[in-house]
Amino acid sequence: MSSAFSVIIDSLPYLLQGSFITLGIVASAMLFGLVVGIIMAVGLVYGNRFVRLIFSGYIWIFRGVPVVVLLFLFYFGIFTYLGLSFSAFTSVAVVLGMTTGAYQANIFKGAILSLPRGQFKAASGLGMSDFQAIRSIILPQILRMSIPAWSNEFSIILKDSALAFVIGAPEIMARTQFVASRTYQHLPLYITAGIIYFLLTWAGVLALRKLEKRLQIPGYSHYGS
Amino acid sequence: MNENSPILRVENITKSFADNTILNQVSFQLEKGEIKVLIGPSGGGKSTLLQCVNCLVIPDSGRIFLEGKQVDFSRRQDLYLLRQQVGMIFQDFNLFDHLTALDNITIALRKVKKKSRIEAEQRARQELEQVGLADKEDLYPAQLSGGQKQRVAIARALAMDPKILMLDEPTSALDPELIGEVIAVIKQLAARGMTMIMATHQISLISTLADEILFMEKGSIAEHGAPEILLGAGNNSKTRGFCNRLDELSGVEK
Amino acid sequence: MNENSPILRVENITKSFADNTILNQVSFQLEKGEIKVLIGPSGGGKSTLLQCVNCLVIPDSGRIFLEGKQVDFSRRQDLYLLRQQVGMIFQDFNLFDHLTALDNITIALRKVKKKSRIEAEQRARQELEQVGLADKEDLYPAQLSGGQKQRVAIARALAMDPKILMLDEPTSALDPELIGEVIAVIKQLAARGMTMIMATHQISLISTLADEILFMEKGSIAEHGAPEILLGAGNNSKTRGFCNRLDELSGVEK
Amino acid sequence: ADKIVNGIDANFPPFAYIDKTGQPSGFDVEAMNWIAKEIGVEVSHQPIEWDGIITSLLTKKIDIIASGMSITEERAKKVSFSTPYWVIKQVMVAKKDSPLTIDMILKGKKTIGVQQGTSEAKWLKAEAPKNGWNFELRYYSSAPLAVEDVLNGRIDAAAMDDAPAKDASSKKAVHIVGTFGMGDEQFGYAVRKEDKELLAKVNNALAKLMKTATWHGLIKKYKLDK
Amino acid sequence: MELSPFYQELVTSLNRGLVMSIALIVPSAAGGVLIGILAGTVRTFGSTVFRRIGDTYAAVFRGTPLVVQLFILYFGLPNIGIYLSPYMAAVTGFTLCSGAYQSEYVRGALLSIKSGQHLGAQALGFTRFQTIFWIIVPQAVRRALHGCGNEIIYLIKYSSLAFIVTCIELTGEGKTIATEYFRFTEVFALIGLYYLVLVTIAMFILKKIEKVLYVPGFGRA
């Protein structure tokens, strides 16, 4: 048991360095997904039939195919064919970003639909263009409402980032495995990894809750759980 | 522009949703300073008509002239401009829930009229004062009572310097005790000579303010005329029957 | 039970939320067949008082007697029984959204009164007929108009054979044109001798039905008495002032 | 190229693993460092999941695989191998106190763990019906995990290369039962077929290295001689 | 049409994996929903102690990667004398993890039921339990359905993690072929297609269920 303990102590700095990579991937993916999600959600609600069809197709595929599969496909296949020589880190961030983008699109779309229709009408009634109405009236409201659902998405992506290892970005899970293979202390190391993830999730969710509080406006209810 | 030509002319507006014809060849016109009141049974098309006037709902056919100039329904810029000139007050206020009372007013001034923040705020404060809410500028819609919300909505519309104000049942979402404050503001607007068209069930507004009553039923204007005539004792109009029924429900029975 | 003893006696009910005293030593009693109307400004505690009577809100202190028997606030069974005997109609209906009109009525009969499905449905149909909705039994709340919803809510309460019916602003969430149908049902109940206590702003209900008016303000009954007296010309009561203000807002101004 | 990337399976001690300081280390890693110096390029070592390592090479994410890769016919169709530098035997590992023999493991309705995608996994699966062996195979994502389950008693033995087996037996309560009839395999470095120049340089340097004392020092250091 | 030997072998393997995937997904999805409803209800209406327990369960299983959970269930539990078979370990892990997420949706739905529904029921003399069981839960289930369906789709996609506990399903079988032939792109494109079909069928079934349970006024969020 003492050897398990000393292995954990010894490897902790190495594992914790991995959490920077993990957080880097998660942050880039979430931001990328935010942009994708907003564009898609707006397109899905206000776009014409053609736009809606394309975006729905995108969401269908990215919701239907596991991230590992997408990662292999893009990293070894599509990116290569397109001549994009992304690093492992960038590739993971982009693929996870495209995936969470599909989910975020659904979150934002739900939020837009949950807004009273009068909000858009009133903006139009004042002479705002559709773009102005979406930018100044719709988005500020739905982004606020979506923070809880978004923090859910964050915790999912945080854990999905462990898949980064299949293409060689050495984040927490990969490092755990490396140390375990060398030391044969699998169980204690996996438990340690579990705790690190738990703390990261907790910290992230807490930070988002802070943000939500800061942005809070009297009388707001949330969309999603 | 000829001083005597109507400020707004609506001609043969028709609108259907799916197979339902909601508005059928509706025409009317509005002179400067005139107040028209739309009444009639629920579902008669009052809201739809008002929304057609500023093209929040685009009519299937018909024409709209603002100050003698026809509005081209297919040109977005035309629509945006029309809506700036025709203010709209909704039954359920539709204040922007994420903005304070002040910002509810400034946002359109800044984004649409491209005014500076300072200018916009100055104007907004002025309008808030007019509706008696000078001290509430920092409150969010959720912190305002219904009557206060509706007054902010009115201030928001007025800040855009509209040529016409349209009000769609401005008091019907209010608690009976709060109706008074909104009615007072509307009467004050009338006194200042604002051109208005409003849908309402509020007898006190109908009988005291209306220059003309339009009675809408099944998508058409079934009757119209001055209130003295339509509501006059002995007149057998639909309008009078309808108003009497409204009256019975709310009035003290003797 | 003595025929002359009140069916409901409420003694010194006090209720606070956090530091706010919402009800302060309120007492009243209700005779069989009597109709009392609660009026007063918003926030005066009318809803809270009604909810205290059937212990949806448990009073902090005070006593409630139903047919002479005191209700033990700490015994759940007592509360369940009390609520079965005191029917309640809410302003926003509170129909069960996942059940049809018929099932909204049968569910309590079956689960609470343990009646068979057949018996329950028979009874439910009878009540729906009474409120004029025999043909709507298969519709869900979302498919009913406000007036119809409120009538189902009334049928649902009546099916439980309550000794008393409490109505909390039964018409204030309704469109003006739909109010009439609910008022008709309430008048019909009154005619059948139902014991009722209701909070309302509806002048026609107050003046025609009330045996006694209770004017509530700041958590206390500020005035009470027969409408002929309180509303009588020349009487300087708060009640009359309040009703006149309601009246002004909705009545035709001459 | 003056910079090359070496893809390694960092779960394959002692040939390639991550050391205490978090740096890639192991027999192959050190050998590759020497070779790189010799041919005048910079080398970095990139840990990659074994499943995807050849595809990574083919899609130019890495330039060479020096990570205990057995030379097989199928692999040789896709990539070029250097001259073999190590002969490896496949062995069975069982609990230290286990009385099982190879024969008993193969024919006694036992359960054997293997790493998914390895040559021993393939060989055992293919040979079983021919020889009337009746064991059951379990697939693990790495050999150390198979050892873990041997210790848990869920499986009776694990088949793996002898070097990691020795490593395991030095750290855990398992022992090597012996070879089980699979032909010896040779390790080689893999490069893309078109990188003929690189291959030639690597082969030259490797030949040179194998003659030095450093090579034997490495073998000693990683206990490959036992 | 004759398939090349590569594709023949690939399709055979993938079909075998598909059977295993389905055998993993179906019981886990059902178990997850059941646990989710139970835990969600307890977390909303339970006593303080039960609520704490429920919240902790949800936090732990939502806060740690499924890989770690599976690993502990399979390689960790033997330390205290519990030996789960690979299949059992996978199904247990999936069920517990999925249940934690489901409970979150159920809880959200329960909380979203307007207080008027409680009042309406209580005013008729319903007991607390009757109110929850007959009025609140039936409505909440309809509200939660969409989110729960989403969660089942997640589960389908995450079932590939069963490889951690040596359970070889769709992805695992595909990987074996891919490493053997080094044809990752084709193999993974095909695996992707299999999952897409699985997910689409699941969405179709969920739509059907939504339709069966449809009540006017309970549109999706």
Ligand SMILES: Nc1ncnc2c1ncn2[C@@H]1O[C@H](COP(=O)(O)OP(=O)(O)OP(=O)(O)O)[C@@H](O)[C@H]1O
């Ligand atoms: N977007 C729409 N799609 C389909 N039908 C619509 C739409 N908008 C309105 N309607 C229908 O048009 C009819 C007229 O509606 P409108 O709101 O104009 O009536 P109204 O006279 O304003 O009634 P109320 O007094 O209740 O406000 C109604 O039957 C309504 O159902």
Ligand SMILES: Nc1ncnc2c1ncn2[C@@H]1O[C@H](COP(=O)(O)OP(=O)(O)OP(=O)(O)O)[C@@H](O)[C@H]1O
């Ligand atoms: N659960 C609660 N917690 C805190 N305060 C409450 C609660 N319920 C009611 N109140 C407060 O009690 C006061 C009386 O409310 P109540 O709803 O009884 O008034 P009311 O006379 O029915 O008014 P209205 O005519 O607007 O319905 C209000 O100030 C309200 O904010």
Ligand SMILES: [Mg+2]
């Ligand atoms: Mg309308």
Ligand SMILES: [Mg+2]
């Ligand atoms: Mg009230």
